[in-house]
Amino acid sequence: MTPTLKLAWQSLLNRKITALLTVLAIAISVTLLLGVEKIRTETKRSFLSTLSGTDLVIGARTGPVQLMLYSVFRMGNATNNIDWKxxxxxxxxxxxxxxIPLSLGDSHQGFRVLGTDQGYFTHYQYGDHQPLKIRQGKVFADIFDAVIGADVAKKLGYSVGESIVLAHGAGKTSFMKHSDKPFTVVGILAPTGTPVDQTIHVSLAGIEAIHLGWENGVPAMGKPRVTAEQARQQALEPKTITAALVGLKSKIATFRLQREINEYKDEPLTAVLPGVALAELWSLLSVAEHALLIISAFVVATGLIGMLTSILMSLNERRREMAILRSVGARPVHIFSLMMTEAGLLATIGCTLGVSLLYLLMLITQPIISNYYGVALAITPLTHYEWLLILIIISSALLMGLIPAWRAYKNSLADGMTIRV
Structure with a gap:
């Protein structure tokens, strides 16, 4: 440790309460800035990796963003359906x-129900081409079997063998329930950090079975209910589906098939590239993303201004200290270096404490964020960009430290040993 650094450290210890408050202010601002950046990047990564390995998403004629919202994120409803033919x-x-066919429109205690086939569990991928895995049980085989996502099982306390009743519509509260045809949970999926975790998966035949005898979203008046056993005896091929995921034999053919589907003559359809549509959807959220970063930057600036204020306020009290240093041989440039070193120490300690606090908070909140928001917050080392942010904060602290350092330098020249107290 150099003499200047040692002296600066001792000086801060003599003003430990003020120094500690300054360090805490910087640490909290650094935690907020890096925390927002971590959440932003991890949310974007999780968002863009919701669906992978799929070349096209097909739906009725609509906008790409709306198609992705209801088919992938289970948000909202389709404007129209696709004919089964x-x-x-x-x-x-x-x-x-x-x-992979997708049929939406029902729910269970606020969780969306997805009608599909067994190809869903074979071909659906997320993240870096990761397939779905069954944590307990098996995929559905019977008409009234259900496979639930990890969040559904956790929040509702369900296990394999549980009997559940689906409700018509996507709301959390529904008065139109398919209580005459309950489903049995036969499988629970491993967590994915995607909307799959909050979805109940059943067969297309199951979706058709529970709607037998229904008209316009309600049971047909004056007609007897179709029992579960009667439903098993009927042809349960769907008339329409909500959307479809498509994988191609060759990536080169993607644009060709997309154009062909968009020009399909039998009915108006839309085919979108998932990656492009997800990027477009994320761009809609960029305003809030940038606003958070700007707010965090202002908080950091406030912490650094607090450091500057603290050092400036102590200058007048420390004029005798500076005079004594001059008396033992310190030159004005040494006084200047001392003040700059103090500013650098405060910023460095604050940044170190801020990073430590960030990782502690990430360890605590990781399961909470994953559980309530479906975002897998990975605890990774600081990126080059985050190190750059820390370097900018320390550099800004040193720049601000120039102001009290210059004043101390001028005071030491003017006062010498003639300071009045």
Missing amino acids: SYQHLQQHPLVKWT
Whole structure:
């Protein structure tokens, strides 16, 4: 430790209450800035990796963002459905490798119900091409089997073998329930950090079965209810579906098939590239993203201004200290260096404490954020950009330290040993 650094450290210890408050102010501002940056980058990564390995998302004619919202994020409802014959035509297309039908419209205690087929568990991927995994049980095989996401199981306390009743509509409260045809939970998916965790998966035949005898979203008046056993005896091929995920044999054919679907003559359809649509959807959130960063930057600036104020307020009290240093051989430049070192120490300690506090908070809040918001907040080392932010904060502290350092330098020249107290 150099003499100047040692002297600066001793000086801060002599003013430990003021120094501690200054360090805490800087630490909290650094924690907020880096925390916002971490959450922003992790949320964006989780958001953009919600769906991977899928080449096209197909739905009725609508905007790309709306199609992604209801088909992938289970938010909102489709303006129209896809005719089952159109889906079969797509399924048999020579360029198509696999398809996953999606049927939405029902719920269970606020969680969306998705009707699909077993190909969903084979071809659906998220993150870095990670497949879905069954944590307990198995995929559905019977008409009235259900596979639930990790969040559904955790929040509702469900386990394999549980009996559940689906409700018509997507609201948290519904008075139109399919209580005559309960489903049995046969599988629970492993956590994915995506909307899959908050979804109840059933077969397309199951969706058709619970709506037998229904008209315009309500049971048909004057007609007897179709029992579960009667439903099993009927043809349960769907008439329409909400959307479809498509994987192609060759990536080169993506734009060709997209254009072909968008120009489909039998009914108006929309085909979107998931990556492009997700990026467009995220861009809509960029205003809030930038606003958070700006607010965090102002908080950091406030912490540094507090440091500057603290040092400036102590200058008058420390004029005798500076005079004594001059008397033992310190030159004005040494006084200048001392003040700059103090500013650098305060900023460095504050940043170190801020980073430590950030990782402590991440350890505590990681399961909470994953549970309530579906964002997998990975605890990773600081990125180059985050190190750059810390370097900018310390550099800004040193720049602000120039003001009290220059004043101390001038005072030491003017006072010498003639200071009046």
